[in-house]
Amino acid sequence: MQKIGILGGGQLGKMLALAAANRDLPIWSLDKSKDFPAGPFSTKFIEGDFKNYDDVYNFGKQVDVLTIEIEHVNTDALLQLEKEGVKIHPSPRALNIIKDKGLQKQFYIDNNLPTSDFTFYDGAEAIRTAVESGDLSLPFVQKSRGGGYDGKGVAVIKTQSDLAEKLLPVPSITEPLVDIDKELAVVAARNEDGEIKTFPTVEMEFNQTANLVEFLICPANISAEIEQKATALAVKTIAAYDLCGLLAVELFLTKSGEILINEVAPRPHNSGHHTIDSCYTSQFQQHLRAIQNYPLGDTTMKTPSVMVNLLGADGYTGDAHYAGMAEVMALRGVNLHLYGKKTTKPFRKMGHATVTAESTEEAKKIAKQVQEGLVIKTV
Ligand SMILES: Nc1ncnc2c1ncn2[C@@H]1O[C@H](COP(=O)(O)OP(=O)(O)O)[C@@H](O)[C@H]1O
Numbered sequence: 001m002q003k004i005g006i007l008g009g010g011q012l013g014k015m016l017a018l019a020a021a022n023r024d025l026p027i028w029s030l031d032k033s034k035d036f037p038a039g040p041f042s043t044k045f046i047e048g049d050f051k052n053y054d055d056v057y058n059f060g061k062q063v064d065v066l067t068i069e070i071e072h073v074n075t076d077a078l079l080q081l082e083k084e085g086v087k088i089h090p091s092p093r094a095l096n097i098i099k100d101k102g103l104q105k106q107f108y109i110d111n112n113l114p115t116s117d118f119t120f121y122d123g124a125e126a127i128r129t130a131v132e133s134g135d136l137s138l139p140f141v142q143k144s145r146g147g148g149y150d151g152k153g154v155a156v157i158k159t160q161s162d163l164a165e166k167l168l169p170v171p172s173i174t175e176p177l178v179d180i181d182k183e184l185a186v187v188a189a190r191n192e193d194g195e196i197k198t199f200p201t202v203e204m205e206f207n208q209t210a211n212l213v214e215f216l217i218c219p220a221n222i223s224a225e226i227e228q229k230a231t232a233l234a235v236k237t238i239a240a241y242d243l244c245g246l247l248a249v250e251l252f253l254t255k256s257g258e259i260l261i262n263e264v265a266p267r268p269h270n271s272g273h274h275t276i277d278s279c280y281t282s283q284f285q286q287h288l289r290a291i292q293n294y295p296l297g298d299t300t301m302k303t304p305s306v307m308v309n310l311l312g313a314d315g316y317t318g319d320a321h322y323a324g325m326a327e328v329m330a331l332r333g334v335n336l337h338l339y340g341k342k343t344t345k346p347f348r349k350m351g352h353a354t355v356t357a358e359s360t361e362e363a364k365k366i367a368k369q370v371q372e373g374l375v376i377k378t379v
């Protein structure tokens with residue numbers, strides 16, 4: 001039996017471990033604390049730092065296939081492990097590109113994949129200078145090259161006061177503000193034999209305050225032509241990266257009907273969570289199939305669904321408590337996935353619910369009731 005190692009022990013690792021349990025696969029996880037979501041569900045949980053060379057190297061030596069649930073891992077250790085024969089999916093080479101938003105954008109340009117224009121800057125001062133000299137004009141989006149997630153590491157700069165107050169003091173890229181009609185995502189998978197499959201395109205709706213996904217709608221309300229274009233682009237992208245496992249491709253559908261790649265994640269992703277409850281194969285099962293080089297599973301949708309991220313209520317930090325559980329459980333088609341994070345924080349992703357129904361309109365109504373009904377705060 002192959003031992004699967006996962007760098008990271010958060011909710012994605014937990015859900016991967018749950019999928020692995022169905023196939024009786026041993027899952028080893030590496031992260032700072034056994035109290036993290038994947039702790040109780042891993043065959044073995046090693047406490048350590050996935051950013052530390054030795055921790056990653058020593059962990060990797062003990063497993064047969066090594067994968068990730070977060071990009072920001074020590075890739076030098078992965079390159080060494082790869083040399084020593086450990087199977088690593090996604091490849092450290094692809095990870096090095098993807099974990100740096102600047103290199104990622106450059107990769108799309110080099111591979112003739114559509115993405116918005118961008119420029120590299122050393123930090124906030126260089127950006128201010130560029131605006132003063134007329135090289136860069138408002139509005140624009142600044143993105144930290146490394147380390148960002150869930151809208152952290154992204155600043156939308158529209159006004160002079162944004163320019164004075166909101167710039168991030170880190171190596172970054174800037175992009176023009178895209179005139180977005182819809183934000184879409186396609187989760188693709190590829191195995192070592194080169195077989196590729198994609199899940200149906202989903203539509204992401206954002207919480208404007210937190211700048212992270214609130215609702216995920218499947219199927220997306222788009223034309224067959226856009227669906228086909230989005231899917232074809234995801235297939236081209238995963239092939240260009242030459243990686244095995246999942247690749248979640250976040251896309252912008254612009255008001256003029258263009259499709260642009262925003263960013264990708266080479267792992268299970270928030271935009272594939274609904275697949276557990278609404279597709280024949282879940283993204284987690286698919287990732288395991290892909291990294292073990294089995295035939296990929298059927299990605300057909302069983303039922304329309306809306307996924308809602310359950311976020312920590314604003315104004316509360318501390319031991320998490322869930323109010324309104326009974327009311328939410330009484331609603332039709334609700335599948336709750338609570339991650340088991342001990343501490344809640346404003347807008348922290350604490351879980352998600354996937355609501356299945358005959359239509360996405362009906363599912364959305366119920367998903368809103370879940371969002372309002374289940375309040376995550378401290379007592
Ligand atoms: N160039 C852009 N134009 C308009 N909105 C953008 C642009 N880039 C990012 N955004 C908005 O910010 C969100 C987060 O940006 P993203 O690069 O995906 O960062 P994260 O890693 O936090 O998901 C996007 O989903 C989108 O809503």
Ligand SMILES: [Mg+2]
Nearest residue numbers: 150250262263
């Ligand atoms: Mg994103």
